[in-house]
């Protein structure tokens with residue numbers, strides 16, 4: 001293949017990372033210039049732009065107002081579930097954020113304090129995130145689909161001074177009360193939060209707890225706007241909890257300086273977006289995609305961003321995405337392949353697309369889970385625009401591998417998110433840390449230092465950061481993904497090396513679900529496996545062995561297990577199926593053979609592992625799955 005702008009840019013980022021990122025940093029407004037671009041004085045904890053000071057909110061809002069973009073749309077809220085479309089110009093959004101920051105300050109929030117945000121997809125949630133950034137406070141957004149127990153774990157780890165929440169969310173046509181979940185979480189948590197500010201939505205208001213809860217509108221009414229507080233480049237901007245290998249979520253930290261530089265750079269280099277253009281990430285602010293590409297990156301770049309409170313189907317039909325693209329002049333859409341699988345299922349011929357003017361739509365970006373070639377080709381055929389699969393994680397905050405549209409597109413190979421993005425030194429390693437040959441599957445690792453914007457550590461847990469990510473392959477960050485590179489350097493992400501599964505693009509720990517099942521009084525042991533699903537990519541399926549003497553019906557036990565996961569982890573886990581089995585297949589050393597169970601359930605070829613204790617158990621599992629209709633294809 002001929003050398004491209006991408007090749008040159010990538011080579012430069014590897015040859016001289018400090019020069020490369022210093023040049024990118026010139027595009028950001030600094031209150032104080034950095035002393036060092038890359039500070040490696042405390043390896044393996046690398047920091048970018050030490051000594052520098054800036055404010056992320058200033059760069060995302062005020063800067064554009066100061067430079068004449070005040071009248072441009074910054075944020076468009078489109079909510080088919082409430083029948084609302086509301087646009088904020090950069091000036092309006094800046095003013096709303098400054099006022100919200102004043103409200104937070106009146107509640108005692110200052111630089112370095114944590115503010116937990118448990119809110120649906122409403123503009124106030126985005127305003128609250130930016131208001132925290134304005135004050136130098138650290139936000140921690142928790143996805144609305146998590147239950148009280150998960151919320152409580154995050155409260156205890158982040159120890160917020162304040163919680164911002166809303167009375168309810170809306171899922172298609174159901175009102176989901178948020179307040180009982182919040183009250184339950186506060187009850188469960190050890191850390192006692194002194195104050196909550198609650199946005200009362202007209203669809204369902206919530207009773208307020210005297211002395212603790214305040215009404216959002218009333219509190220805001222008494223606030224004065226505040227200016228941006230400069231913070232150190234290395235100060236945390238936010239903590240976002242993500243699934244690890246146990247039920248304890250990891251508090252991934254992203255800082256201010258490296259994050260602003262990398263995200264702004266990514267908008268043009270990776271996504272090919274210019275200031276003034278319209279970018280839509282159809283995700284949720286509770287996920288990293290929402291943090292990076294609904295809120296921070298598009299605003300840092302001076303784009304218009306779309307906040308969509310709806311689904312790809314059902315709100316009201318599979319034409320919802322095309323309506324938004326046409327109505328708001330969207331130039332690029334970013335979503336998860338699962339959304340396209342859902343649309344394709346309801347509208348296989350793409351008839352809804354023909355009803356809308358998609359002439360301004362240029363590129364579709366997909367991430368969050370492996371993009372199956374069928375979905376990629378369907379989207380290409382129907383939309384007639386480039387469809388870009390790209391790969392990244394909560395920990396990196398921006399893409400590790402992508403077809404960088406702004407650096408000249410490379411040929412698309414279905415099944416591959418293309419090549420390493422400039423700044424990322426991607427390696428495919430064997431158990432002994434040697435480099436795998438092209439085509440050979442290994443553990444994908446990133447040579448340190450990580451690019452700016454990636455996590456510098458876990459919240460209050462340097463040791464956990466080292467243990468989880470830096471010990472397996474010395475000098476490298478463990479992505480937790482397995483895959484390979486082909487002869488052309490294209491990366492292929494095949495599976496996780498741990499027990500994380502991807503359900504509708506949502507990252508979940510099967511270990512966490514196993515903890516819930518194991519706590520059921522009738523359960524002796526259990527395994528949870530991610531089984532292939534036509535729409536969601538994967539869904540969790542539980543396998544439980546009951547204690548001796550348990551005579552209750554399988555249906556009763558399964559119903560209780562499903563309820564427990566929903567109550568303790570949340571509906572987002574999509575845990576709906578469990579099987580009571582006689583035994584679980586294990587190795588002679590007692591390790592449950594989850595991989596083999598998955599292959600049987602998915603209908604893939606499997607062999608009896610050499611280390612198995614009793615091969616007959618696999619026949620029992622095959623029969624139990626067969627009785628429930630697995631494999632499904």
Ligand code: COA
Nearest residue numbers: 144145169171283289312336338339342368504505571572
């Ligand atoms: N608050 C409360 N509950 C929520 C929620 C929220 N913010 N988000 C989801 N849930 C609930 C859903 O209502 C559903 O509950 P149910 O079991 O009672 O039906 C459950 O959590 C699972 O939600 P979800 O995985 O979204 O499934 P779905 O069937 O409602 O929708 C898709 C499936 C594919 C349409 C949807 O997941 C989707 O649009 N995904 C792609 C976009 C995306 O968010 N990607 C994330 C990373 S880019």
Ligand code: AMP
Nearest residue numbers: 367368369370390391392393394493507
């Ligand atoms: P999250 O941290 O929730 O963004 O999930 C990150 C994980 O999702 C990655 O480690 C991968 O396992 C998976 N993932 C994200 N994008 C892709 C992609 N394009 N292809 C394959 N897997 C992906």
